[in-house]
Amino acid sequence: MLGSVISLAFSCLLFVNARAINSLTARDAKPDCKNYHTDFTKGISGWSEIAGATNWEVTKEGLKLKLIAPPNYSEKIDTSTPNKLKYNTAEGEGPTFNASSYMQYGRFSATLKSAKTGGAITAIILIADDKDEIDFELLGKGHKENEQVQSNYFWGKNIVYGKNGASHDVSGGSIFDSFHTYTVDWSPERIKWSVNGETVRTKTRNETKGEYPSSPARVQIGLWDGSKESGTAEWAHGPIEWKTIKEPVTAVIKEVTIECDPEHNNVIN
Structure with missing residues (x-):
């Protein structure tokens, strides 16, 4: 999927200067990993803000992320495109947060309402310094497309675009009007994506033919604008029509739980 190209580039751009704890790689000693649960109605303890300094607030529902035009x-x-795709010449600014510690295998869950607007992407991902990545990306509603939940992964040593993604239906209300819980369970043998406790996808290491994300990674949550590149805008159900939308472009993160695999991490409680 073409949007995955920019999605990955977005993540890499944000973290190209990030320093790994103790210069961690998949071959080094176990990373220090902290088990914790964050109730975002009470604050952002345990998270580092790395983009969108003024575009968020703690509310009674949780951490509200806002995309600014x-x-x-x-x-x-x-x-140049066959379908004469639309795009915007500039993108809006949204906030992004990183968890404070790395994890090499484990599980995380995020409960949230995604952004409603087509062209806006609510991202819940694991991102490693060597570009290994495991994603949930939630797309808004727009340009005759309904909201959508997508899963994806990348192996940093051989990044392949448009191959590893999948789309998933979600029951229990819309993804932007109702809270849903998205879980990634990551082990040396397989990745399992779940929504509201129901497994929607499993990918084994064997199925990847060894091209499997395995480097220490941090959980990242964020909201970004996919409108600037025409192909990404189409993928994201955009571009955002800033001049006509009548409500703020927001997502709300209620809570996140991170559980480190004790076999592969030095667990800090």
């Missing part, structure tokens, strides 16, 4: 932009048509 670019101050100057124009709407364009990409005439």
